[in-house]
Structures are given as C-alpha cells and as structure tokens.
Amino acid sequence: MGYKVVVVGATGNVGREMLNILAEREFPIDEIAVLASRKSLGTEVSFGDKTLKTKDLDTFDFTGWDMALFAVGSEATKTYAPKAAAAGCVVIDNSSLYRYDPQVPLIVPEVNADAIMGYSQKNIIANPNCSTAQMVVALKPLHDRAKIKRVVVSTYQSVSGAGKEGMDELWEQTKAVYNPVKNVPPSKFSKQIAFNVIPHIDVFLDDGYTKEEWKMVAETKKIIDPAIKVTATCVRVPVFVGHSESINIEFEEPLDWQEAQDILREAPGIMLIDKREPGGYTTPIEAVGEYATYISRVRQDPTVENGIALWCVSDNLRKGAALNAVQIAETLGNRVLKKG
Template sequence: MGYKVVVAGATGNVGREMLNILAEREFPVDEIAALASRKSLGTEVSFGDKTIKTKDLATFDFTGWDIALFAVGSGPTKEYAPKAAAAGCIVIDNSSLYRYDPEIPLIVPEVNADAIHMYKNKNIIANPNCSTAQMVVALKPLHDRAKIKRVVVSTYQSVSGAGKEGMDELWDQTKAVYNPVQEVPPKKFSKQIAFNVIPHIDVFLDSGETKEEWKMVAETKKILDPAIKVTATCVRVPVFVGHSEAINIEFEEPLDWQEAQDILREAPGVMLVDKREAGGYITPIECVGEFATYISRVRQDSTVENGLNLWCVSDNLRKGAALNAVQIAEVLGQRVLKKG
C-alpha cells in the first residue's frame, strides 16, 4: 500500500524535479496529483513513464491525500499550505515561509531526521535553503566528531537558484556577448550575470548582510546546533545548475585532514572525491543530476588551532530542494505513516 501524493508547483523547475525524483527513487505512490496556478492549468508534466495534466491549486481538495510537496513560493504557500494541513495532508514546503517558525521542523534527513515528529504541531515540515542543505550534510559528521565552533563560508551559487528567469537571463546574455547587436539588460539580477559574478543574493538587510547570507546562519543553527557561529558571503555565478561552497571550519577539538576524509567517506549523503592532483575534485557541472553532496579539497587550516578547509558541491535543484523534500517524505513514510 502506497501514498497519495500531491506536488504543488509542478510546472516549475523544482516541482518537475520533485516528480522526477519521486519516480527515480520509486517512492511508493498509489496516486499522484500535479498542481499549478490557473494560468498553467492543463499543462502536461512527466511522472516516470506517465504524463499527467496539472490541476488548479486554488480549487484542489486535499482531503484524503497523505503528503503534499509544495514548490510554489511563500505567497501561495501562505494561502494554500494551511488548507492542506487542516485537511490532514502533511505539507513539505520548499519556500522560506515556515523555516524559522520554532514550532515547525526544518529537516535535512542526514542531519536531524529525529526532529520529524515535530510535524504534528502544524502538519507542516520546512525544507531548508539550497545553500544551507548541502553545507549541513558536510558539517554534521565532522561536528559529531570534533564539535564545530565557527564556520566561514563563501558560496558560488548557480542561476537556477533564481528560477527559470535566472537561467533564461544567463542564456540570453551569453548569446548577446557574441552578438553585439543584441543587448540583454539585467532584469532578474542586479547586474549582468554572463561572464560575471554578483555578490548579492536576495535583499540587503540593515546589518549589511543579504537575506541569503542570514538564512545560512539561522538555518544552520536551527538544523545542526544553535551554538555554532556562522558567517557567509553568498555570490551568484554564471553556472546554470549546481551550487559550490568554500567552507572554513574551526573545531573545539583537534581533527586532522586525513581523519576528516575518512569520516566524510562514510557519511550519509556525502561522496568524497579528493585527490591532490589536477582534476582530483568535483565541479558543479559534474554534480548535475546526482543525489550526493560532493566534498573535495579537504585540507588543514594552519591559521587557527583546530581548522579545516573544504570544497562542497551539489545539484541545488536536487539536494538543495526537490531531493531533500522527497527524502523528508521517505522519513515520514518510514517513521510516521508506515504505509509503503
């Protein structure tokens, strides 16, 4: 016996990826519904070897459905997620709306799956920010061994994190570089993204941080440990899919790079690719379509007493969004609903 599953936002990048991953991982689905806004009503999307037509999110009755994966942004989520939850359908939300609510669990299954039972508070579970998700997967096993004091992270985030508009803008601006007659001014981003990098993701806060940087701090503390100090610089780069991060970690206890490699090699959700030679590391283009969070360039930081540096790469549409949501659904199935 399987589950009745809803994917809200099924025509977007993340929604389509949710459908793909549910099929790829053979999640026990008895019935699937793909929801979208009224303007996308009837659009066909793929689920495994099936093609299904989207239904209207605004009029959908969630009664009798088990799990709803939401990928529709904070506005529609605020309107429709509580309705789904009130109808008895457990919502797994990919927006930022519920991430900082103390009554709603913020889950990365490899890190804090035990918090899943908090869903009972509001029948809602939050999915973290894409840049946070891959980082805490890398940090968790190291934190368990040597206790992390401080993290300094610089991100190199792909344009797919800004949705289809971001990907289109990179594509159009790249073509325009080779066609001077055609000019493509920035719309989605604050400056030209083609052949450029932009140290600005989301809005600026009074502190001088961007909200993306603040999210990484707040979410790491909620998911992993509130005592960890985190500072982030988040940068948009001209890569279509795949987020990269240079992470500097300071520990309370000594941890050498060889032991860190051994720990990461066995860690859930992690793939260590770390040879000290040309090409002995993973780049974002190599992680596209993959489930793992890849770790490379593990090395000692001699400027602090107990420090390490590492390079972390993951498909942000997968581990940073759709995959993590499906993994949460899998944990729900194993620990709570127990149908499949």
C-alpha cells in the first residue's frame, strides 16, 4: 500500500527534479497529482516511464491526499499550503515561508530526523535553503564529536539556484561573449554572470549581509544548535548546477583532520573524496545528478586552537531542494504515516 502524493509546481526545475527522484527512489505511490499555475495548465511532465498532465493548483482539492511536495514561491505557498494542511494533507515546503516558524520543523533527515514529529502543529514541514542543506550534513557529525563554536563559510552558488531565468541568462550571456554583435544585459542578476562572480544573492539587509547569508545563519542554528556562531558570504558563480562551499569550523574540543576525515567518511549522506593531489577533490560538475554531499580538502586550520577547513559540494537541485524534500517524505512515511 502506497501514498497519495501531490507535487505542486511540477513544471519548474525543482518540481521536475522531485518527480525524477520520487521515481528513482521508488517511493511507494498509489496515486500522484501534478499541479501548476493556470498558465501552465495541461503541460506534460515525466514521472518514471509515465507522462502526466498538470492540473490547476487553484481549484485542486487536497482532501484525501497524504502529502504534498511544494516547489513554488512563498506567495503561492502562503495561499495554498494552509489549504492543503487544513485538508489533512501534510505539506513539505521548499520555499522560505515557514523555515523560521517555531511551530514548523525545519528538516534535513541525516541531521535532525527526530524533529519531524513537530509537523503535527501545523501539518507543515519546511525544507531548508539549498546552501544550508549541504552544509549542515557536513557539520552535524563533526558537531556531535567536538561541538562547533563558530563557522565561517563562503559559498560558490550555481545559477540554477535562481531558477530557469538564471540558467537562461548565463547561457545567453556566454554565447554573446563570442558574438560581439549581440548584447545580453543583466536581467535576473545585478551584473553580468558569464565569466564573472557576483557577491550578492537575495536582498541586502541593514547590517550589510544579504538575506541568503542570513538564512544560512538562522537555519543552521535551528537545525543543529542555536549556540553555533555562523558568518557567511554568498557568491553567485557561472556554473549551471551545483553549489560549492569553503567551510572553516572552530570547535570547542580538539579534533585533528584525520579523525575529521574518518567521521565524515562514515556519516550519512556524505561521500568523502579527499586525496592530496591534483584532481583529488570533487567539483560541482561531478556532483550533478548525484544524491551525496561531497567533502574534500579536509585540513587543519592552524590559525585557531581547534580548527578544521573543508570543501563541500552538492547538486543544489537535489540535496539542496528536491532530494531533501523526498527524503523528508520518506522519513514521514517511515515514522508517522506508515503505509508504504
């Protein structure tokens, strides 16, 4: 016996990836509905070897459905997620709308699966920001061993984090570099993204940080430990898919790099590829289409008493969004609904 599952925003990058991963992981489904806005009504999407036609989100009745994976923006989520939740359908939301709500659990299953039981307060579970998701997978096993005091992270985030428009802009600007007649001015991004890096993701806050940077701070505290201090610099880079992060970690207790490697090698959701030689590390292009969060360049930081530095790479459309949502659905099924 399987579940009745809804995918909301099925025509977008993340929605399509959710469908791919549900099929790949053979999630137990008896019935599936794919929803989109009225302008995308009837658009066909793939689910395994099936082709499904999208239905109208505005008129859909969530009554009798077990869970809904939402891959739409905060505004649409604000309208439709409460309707689904009120109808008894558990919402797994990929937007930022509910991440900081104390009555909504923010879940990365490898890190804080037990917190999923808090879903019953609103019938909603939040999926974290893409850059946070991969980082906390790396941090949690190290925190369990030596207790993290402070994290300094710089991200190198792909344009797919900005949706199809971001990917299209990089593609068109890249072609334009080789065609001087054609000019493609910035539209989705504040400056040219092709052959460039932009130290600006989301809006600026009063303290000079961006909202993307603030998200990493707030979400890490909620998911792992509110006592951890985090400072982030988030940068958009001309990569289509795959986020990378340079992470510097300061611990309360001593931890050498070899033990850190051993811990990460055995940790759930992590693939350690760390040879101290050219090419002995993972780059974004190698993470595309994979489930794992890849860790490389683990080394001692001699500038603090108990410090480790490492490199972290993941497919942001997967672990940063769709895969984590499906893993939440699996956890919900195994621990709560227990149909599959």
